[in-house]
Amino acid sequence: MERYKNNPIVISGPSGAGKSELIDYIEKQYSDFIEAIGMTTRAKRQGEVGKMNFVSREEFTKLILTNGLIEYCTYNNNYYGVPKSEFEKLNDYHVMFNVGYSSAKEIKKLYEKTQMIYLLPPTERELLRRLGDREYERFLAGIKETTDNALKYDSLLISLTDDLQTTTDNFMEIVSEKNEAKQYKMVLSKNRDFVRNFYKRGD
Numbered sequence: 020m021e022r023y024k025n026n027p028i029v030i031s032g033p034s035g036a037g038k039s040e041l042i043d044y045i046e047k048q049y050s051d052f053i054e055a056i057g058m059t060t061r062a063k064r065q066g067e068v069g070k071m072n073f074v075s076r077e078e079f080t081k082l083i084l085t086n087g088l089i090e091y092c093t094y095n096n097n098y099y100g101v102p103k104s105e106f107e108k109l110n111d112y113h114v115m116f117n118v119g120y121s122s123a124k125e126i127k128k129l130y131e132k133t134q135m136i137y138l139l140p141p142t143e144r145e146l147l148r149r150l151g152d153r154e155y156e157r158f159l160a161g162i163k164e165t166t167d168n169a170l171k172y173d174s175l176l177i178s179l180t181d182d183l184q185t186t187t188d189n190f191m192e193i194v195s196e197k198n199e200a201k202q203y204k205m206v207l208s209k210n211r212d213f214v215r216n217f218y219k220r221g222d
Contacts, residue, residue: 023109027055027130028194029116029123031168032138033161035149037178037186038117041138044183045115045190055105055116061097089129090122106130113194120168134194137172139165143217145180165214175210 032038042054058072060079079098082088091100101118106129108114116126127133140146150158169175174193179186 022130023106024111025109025113026132026134027106027109027114027116027126029118029126029133029135029172030138031117031119031123031136031172032178033146033164034157035146035161036138036140037149038138041178041183041186041190042115042117045187048187049113049191051112053108053112053114055101055108055114057099057101059097059099061095061099089116089118090125103129120164120171123172134174135172136174136176136190136193137165137169138176138178139169139214139217140178141180165217169214170211175214177210177213 030038030042045052046054054070056070056072058074058079060074060076063071063073076098079091079100082100082102083091083098087103088100089103089105091098093099101116101122105114105116116122118126123133123135127135140149146161147155147158176186176189176193
């Protein structure tokens with residue numbers, strides 16, 4: 020596959036971690052950072068605003084058959100995926116991929132220097148607050164996702180409550196790689212302890 024000027028940036032995390040909010044904020048702050056746009060065969064909802072291309076089932080199937088997708092899945096009888104053509108934007112931008120671990124692995128296979136960042140809220144209580152009382156099942160899914168996959172990422176970023184600027188500053192420190200590798204390892208080690216203890220519920 021053709022190599023581009025910039026490396027992909029993967030941002031993953033459980034529902035409620037604040038991935039979309041952070042990515043939107045970064046895009047407003049830095050014109051050379053953009054989000055990769057996914058595609059789906061579902062119909063666009065009335066008044067829907069978001070970053071998604073809506074395509075026919077035939078068009079999506081063609082991309083499947085020609086290996087034109089990073090990865091894809093089905094949900095409610097509709098296809099969802101991110102086309103490999105999004106990599107072409109790496110010539111001009113730092114492209115952020117808001118994907119789960121399975122897609123992150125595929126991107127890493129294609130681009131060894133992909134920067135993989137796992138996003139977490141500062142506390143379990145804050146995650147529950149963001150999800151709302153009716154979203155406990157998503158919280159439980161987030162527990163499994165985080166404990167299974169978070170430590171497989173290069174960096175763990177804490178999504179601070181009501182402080183997107185500081186979270187963005189921390190994000191930029193990670194992707195700019197200005198710090199010494201040893202410092203990064205120390206931060207990652209500290210965050211590993213945080214992840215291990217994050218979902219330990221008290222009595």
